[in-house]
Amino acid sequence: MNKQTIVLASGSKYRQALLKKLALPFITHSPDIDESAKENESPTELVKRLSLEKAQACRDGHPGSIIIGSDQVCVIDGKILGKPHTEAKAIEQLKAASGKHVAFYTGLTLLNAESGNTQTDLEPFHVHFRHLSDEEITRYIQKEQPLDCAGSFKCESLGIALFDKLEGRDPNTLVGLPLIRLCEMLREEGIEVL
Numbered sequence: 271m272n273k274q275t276i277v278l279a280s281g282s283k284y285r286q287a288l289l290k291k292l293a294l295p296f297i298t299h300s301p302d303i304d305e306s307a308k309e310n311e312s313p314t315e316l317v318k319r320l321s322l323e324k325a326q327a328c329r330d331g332h333p334g335s336i337i338i339g340s341d342q343v344c345v346i347d348g349k350i351l352g353k354p355h356t357e358a359k360a361i362e363q364l365k366a367a368s369g370k371h372v373a374f375y376t377g378l379t380l381l382n383a384e385s386g387n388t389q390t391d392l393e394p395f396h397v398h399f400r401h402l403s404d405e406e407i408t409r410y411i412q413k414e415q416p417l418d419c420a421g422s423f424k425c426e427s428l429g430i431a432l433f434d435k436l437e438g439r440d441p442n443t444l445v446g447l448p449l450i451r452l453c454e455m456l457r458e459e460g461i462e463v464l
Contacts, residue, residue, distance in 0.1 A: 274384060276461075277332045279324040279339040284419075288447040289338070292463050294456075296338075301327035305341070313350055314392050317341045317377030322390050325381040332383060336459060339379040342446050344421035346372045353418050360411045360422035364432070368402040372421060376443050380455040389455045393448035395438035397425075402432060 278289050281300030289296055301324045307316045325339030344351040346366055354360035374397065379390040410416075414428050423429035425436070425444050440450040453463050 274382070274461075275332065275335040277328055277335045277337045279328045279337055282446060284445050285340060285447045288442050288445055288449060291442075291449060292453070294461075294463065299328045299331060301339075303327050307350070313343045313345050313373075314375050314377075316350075317343055317375050318379075318390055318392055319377070321377035321379040322381075322388070325379040325388070329381065329383045334384045336456070336461065337379075337381040337383055338447075338452065339381065340376060340447050342374060342376040342420060344372060344374050346370060346421075351421055353420055354422045355417055357411055357417070360417055361407055363422040364402060364407045364410070365404070367397075367399045367421065367432075368407070370399055372397045372399060374421070374438075374444055376446060376448055378448055378451055378455070380452070380459065382459055387459065389458065391451055391455075393439065393443045393451055395440075395443040396436070397421075397433055397444070398435040398437070399432055400434050406432075 276294055276296040278296050278298045279301050286298060303323050305320055320341035321339040325337040328337050351363055354363055374395045376393045378393060381388045414424055416422050416424050423432055440448045442449040
């Protein structure tokens with residue numbers, strides 16, 4: 271049994287709730303990093319880099335730990351959508367997504383601060399939105415208030431009513447932490463979930 275402390279390098283309540291599913295004890299540390307994209311950096315390169323930087327930012331404060339870093343972007347028509355933060359921006363994002371295929375890319379890093387071993391990967395997930403009326407969009411945003419969610423929806427709640435189809439290896443990826451891939455990475459570090 272591995273005795274290393276597991277650290278989730280995130281302040282996200284959504285990622286914390288996902289990691290709790292694995293029933294492993296963990297602590298959280300919200301890293302302070304610049305999450306801006308670099309010039310000519312693709313969305314996939316961005317999330318892989320940020321997941322690694324988040325994990326690395328926690329290394330000094332948690333020597334000997336297993337650190338999990340994750341970052342996600344929502345891409346529509348080649349453009350990265352961030353968290354809306356306002357109802358007006360959420361309406362704009364959902365109008366842009368209506369009837370379209372939207373890609374979510376999640377970068378995942380597992381850093382063993384004791385050995386220095388680092389695993390970084392990318393998990394894609396694709397959402398096909400229904401054609402949404404302005405009234406449906408407004409009602410959804412008023413009911414769910416998804417202002418802290420990239421893409422302006424919560425798929426684990428009422429947001430599921432916005433979609434025609436979901437495609438991906440692991441539905442947890444859409445919420446922000448690909449648990450299937452994380453379990454694989456943990457096993458490679460000798461940590462068994464079961």
